[in-house]
Amino acid sequence: xxxxxxxxxxxxxxxxxxxxxxxxxxxxxxxxxxxxxxxxxxxxxxxxxxxxxxxxxxxxxxxxxxxxxxxxxxxxxxxxxxxxxxxxxxxxxxxxxxxxxxxxxxxxxxxxxxxxxxxxxxxxxxxxxxxxxxxxxxxxxxxxxxx
Amino acid sequence: xxxxxxxxxxxxxxxxxxxxxxxxxxxxxxxxxxxxxxxxxxxxxxxxxxxxxxxxxxxxxxxxxxxxxxxxxxxxxxxxxxxxxxxxxxxxxxxxxxxxxxxxxxxxxxxxxxxxxxxxxxxxxxxxxxxxxxxxxxxxxxxxxxxxxxxxx
Numbered sequence: 001x002x003x004x005x006x007x008x009x010x011x012x013x014x015x016x017x018x019x020x021x022x023x024x025x026x027x028x029x030x031x032x033x034x035x036x037x038x039x040x041x042x043x044x045x046x047x048x049x050x051x052x053x054x055x056x057x058x059x060x061x062x063x064x065x066x067x068x069x070x071x072x073x074x075x076x077x078x079x080x081x082x083x084x085x086x087x088x089x090x091x092x093x094x095x096x097x098x099x100x101x102x103x104x105x106x107x108x109x110x111x112x113x114x115x116x117x118x119x120x121x122x123x124x125x126x127x128x129x130x131x132x133x134x135x136x137x138x139x140x141x142x143x144x145x146x147x
Numbered sequence: 148x149x150x151x152x153x154x155x156x157x158x159x160x161x162x163x164x165x166x167x168x169x170x171x172x173x174x175x176x177x178x179x180x181x182x183x184x185x186x187x188x189x190x191x192x193x194x195x196x197x198x199x200x201x202x203x204x205x206x207x208x209x210x211x212x213x214x215x216x217x218x219x220x221x222x223x224x225x226x227x228x229x230x231x232x233x234x235x236x237x238x239x240x241x242x243x244x245x246x247x248x249x250x251x252x253x254x255x256x257x258x259x260x261x262x263x264x265x266x267x268x269x270x271x272x273x274x275x276x277x278x279x280x281x282x283x284x285x286x287x288x289x290x291x292x293x294x295x296x297x298x299x300x
Contacts, residue, residue: 005245
């Protein structure tokens, strides 16, 4: 908390800076350059409503400060260009300790085309994230299905 | 809304015993001499207070101890009006202050202001106001050895 105050503070409490770094590394490893075009579906660990906002921004699916009204407009709904959490996400099921693995499993089902009613049409590349603690540990994984 | 809520009495007697670690122990030991010690990161040069043995921004061990000045500014605060078990009788102020040669803010109680009228007190407090560290007469090497008070500029 105290590290995010004063002139030496690099980040705002509202931003998920370490998550952004984890996702950026996963994107680099996977060769993702333009996540808005290349990520077909994202399963983001968002155990509270406010986290989904900054997680979407950390994944660079929109610009900083834009996630709120884009969510409100339904831009990340199933059936739209870039669905976020078509599984329902973590708000509706958060089995602590395996939640992030469930994100990966959901992303895998998507890119394999086995996600059933929550399938994103033609999903080939997916992002899955996980968080531990409170702004402490982050993980991100990009999954790509076969052609 | 006028019906009083029921208060259920329970007793959870949880005794904690945990190691403060090398860095924390040195910090607590210095409190006994009424000194506040931070650690400087060799990479970003930030002085971390409370001190940490590792800079989580640069991912390098910190090494150099830096004595932190006793004056600084208020960064964040709240006036607590509710009674919590094990904490002081309300009202009291919990504050983050950034001391002059530290780069991070540290939490503790803020005393030395009249809280008779909580709203008026909250309005008198302001982020950026000068504060100073005050130590108790006989420090024991605990966070409660010191607190913040408004400082005269």
